[in-house]
Amino acid sequence: MRKTNIFENMENDIMNADINENEKSKLLKNVMRLKDNKINIMITGATGCGKSSTINALFDTEVAKVGVGVDPETMEIEKYELDNLILWDTPGLGDGKEADNRHAKTIIHKLAEVDAQGNALIDLVLVILDSGTRDLGTSYELINNVIIPNLGADKEGRILVALNQADMAMKGRHWDYDKNEPDSTLKEFLDKKAASVKNRIFEGTGVNVTPIYYSAGYKEEGEEQSRPYNLSKLLYYIVKATPAEKRAVYVNNINQDENMWKDDDELLDYGEETRNTIVMSVIKGASAGAKIGEQIGGVFGPVGRKVGKVVGTIVGDIGGEIGEVFGPAGETVGRVIGTVVGGAAGVVKGIGGGIIDGIKDFFSLW
Numbered sequence: 001m002r003k004t005n006i007f008e009n010m011e012n013d014i015m016n017a018d019i020n021e022n023e024k025s026k027l028l029k030n031v032m033r034l035k036d037n038k039i040n041i042m043i044t045g046a047t048g049c050g051k052s053s054t055i056n057a058l059f060d061t062e063v064a065k066v067g068v069g070v071d072p073e074t075m076e077i078e079k080y081e082l083d084n085l086i087l088w089d090t091p092g093l094g095d096g097k098e099a100d101n102r103h104a105k106t107i108i109h110k111l112a113e114v115d116a117q118g119n120a121l122i123d124l125v126l127v128i129l130d131s132g133t134r135d136l137g138t139s140y141e142l143i144n145n146v147i148i149p150n151l152g153a154d155k156e157g158r159i160l161v162a163l164n165q166a167d168m169a170m171k172g173r174h175w176d177y178d179k180n181e182p183d184s185t186l187k188e189f190l191d192k193k194a195a196s197v198k199n200r201i202f203e204g205t206g207v208n209v210t211p212i213y214y215s216a217g218y219k220e221e222g223e224e225q226s227r228p229y230n231l232s233k234l235l236y237y238i239v240k241a242t243p244a245e246k247r248a249v250y251v252n253n254i255n256q257d258e259n260m261w262k263d264d265d266e267l268l269d270y271g272e273e274t275r276n277t278i279v280m281s282v283i284k285g286a287s288a289g290a291k292i293g294e295q296i297g298g299v300f301g302p303v304g305r306k307v308g309k310v311v312g313t314i315v316g317d318i319g320g321e322i323g324e325v326f327g328p329a330g331e332t333v334g335r336v337i338g339t340v341v342g343g344a345a346g347v348v349k350g351i352g353g354g355i356i357d358g359i360k361d362f363f364s365l366w
Contacts, residue, residue: 045128047092050164053216082253111150131169144204163213232270244281
């Protein structure tokens with residue numbers, strides 16, 4: 001079955017909207033700009049940390065194009081293309097000093113690349129650690145001496161550290177296999193490990209990171225992947241660290257297997273928070289520069305003027321009743337749900353057809 005394409009839905013809603021042609025043109029140009037955005041994520045870590053299982057769990061890599069960098073300096077990095085989502089899977093470190101030095105140079109070279117606009121090509125570096133490994137020296141060397149010094153000015157915004165294989169952190173002990181979650185003993189162990197990693201990175205670089213732990217789920221070749229834990233939290237952190245104008249790209253490429261997203265620590269409703277983050281950034285990007293006042297209410301779905309005013313307050317001066325902007329789904333999906341920015345009275349859980357038909361399809365899994 002063909003996956004819903006959020007951008008096609010948005011374009012259709014704008015074309016059918018009862019607004020003047022000038023403002024319709026502005027909205028369509030904004031959607032085209034959003035549509036052209038690419039996300040580049042580097043995924044790196046020591047050998048055996050579970051990079052491949054994490055990629056398979058998060059993203060629909062069954063349809064990915066697999067290749068390598070065309071530059072001889074980065075040919076060791078595997079490239080996965082899922083529409084506008086591009087994953088760079090670096091070689092694992094820890095297989096010997098000579099190999100590690102070569103891989104480190106490859107990573108540095110890739111981090112130095114820029115796009116056509118002169119911005120850093122890599123939007124985010126996801127560093128995966130093995131929760132069960134006591135000696136993380138190779139990983140600290142990678143993070144503190146290779147990655148962070150080459151991230152440019154926004155160091156904290158471009159790196160995410162995650163501890164995989166949480167279920168095996170104490171060699172399989174203290175994991176509740178029925179509930180697919182750590183018991184209190186293992187949770188305390190993992191919390192301390194994450195805090196230790198945070199401290200070691202700060203001591204070595206002065207950069208604050210917030211490591212999270214998860215389990216990508218184990219997969220034998222030809223067999224179904226076991227159920228992950230905290231994968232929804234990992235995705236939430238990835239989306240938050242992604243430039244706002246690029247976040248919609250995830251909607252078309254996230255793993256559609258609902259079992260991937262069922263189990264997490266429940267500290268937040270990660271599906272809800274991720275949806276809100278994407279919806280608000282897409283609405284803002286699509287509406288930028290459109291001064292269509294109350295007419296904008298007819299573009300993005302009949303959520304109603306009350307909700308529209310709330311959204312208009314949150315996303316800035318885009319002309320008031322944006323609540324109806326994307327299609328007929330808005331009336332049933334739109335909700336006011338709490339504060340997002342400053343003194344705004346609420347956020348919108350869903351903003352109608354074009355966005356909701358794309359985003360809701362995935363996030364209804366959670």
